[in-house]
Amino acid sequence: MAAERIHTETPGAGSQADSALRVLENLAELEPELRGAAIFSGTGPDRRLLAVTVDDDRWAEAAVELADAVIGAAVEEFDSAHVALDAGEAFVVSEAGLTLVATTGRFVLASLTGFDMRMCLRDLAGSHGPAREDS
Amino acid sequence: MLKPHRVLIDKFNSYTDEAAAFMRRRRHQRREYVRIRHRSGSGLDLPPDGVEAAKVTAAARRLLDLR
Numbered sequence: 001m002a003a004e005r006i007h008t009e010t011p012g013a014g015s016q017a018d019s020a021l022r023v024l025e026n027l028a029e030l031e032p033e034l035r036g037a038a039i040f041s042g043t044g045p046d047r048r049l050l051a052v053t054v055d056d057d058r059w060a061e062a063a064v065e066l067a068d069a070v071i072g073a074a075v076e077e078f079d080s081a082h083v084a085l086d087a088g089e090a091f092v093v094s095e096a097g098l099t100l101v102a103t104t105g106r107f108v109l110a111s112l113t114g115f116d117m118r119m120c121l122r123d124l125a126g127s128h129g130p131a132r133e134d135s
Numbered sequence: 136m137l138k139p140h141r142v143l144i145d146k147f148n149s150y151t152d153e154a155a156a157f158m159r160r161r162r163h164q165r166r167e168y169v170r171i172r173h174r175s176g177s178g179l180d181l182p183p184d185g186v187e188a189a190k191v192t193a194a195a196r197r198l199l200d201l202r
Contacts, residue, residue: 076173
């Protein structure tokens, strides 16, 4: 996936949004099948968009909708989700108060994609500190 | 004795047959699913005909349709 159309909500040198943008660029390089991805800080109603690869506001809204749906479906504290459909695959990974939502083509290696997404969030949390402490 | 080009063609055919069979098996085994992992390490496959799975797959489908 080309990562040429990455937007950040709060651009600025050294900001968490800039780091999120860099992290998504890295993820796009790691995952050739990546279609779109977005990183949010916080959870629930206070969730804030940091960066997104798709130039369509509806995509980020749909990503929030998916994150809310999988977190709501979890019976314990949510960690990650993998949704496989005919049209492609969707992933949601939460780590250190950050949430990464991504879509890919079909037949990607789910465990590898999830691992790469988690490493991206750890990288982002490591450069700016966790958005919240995980219990 | 087989001519060399026949050997190559047969070899190539065997590879394509294998690839086609692999894709057929994969398509057949392919099912939509929603898999959730908890921080405790436990996992949960949502029942495909459940309300929660329908909600999640609808959200995922919308996301995939947009890109």
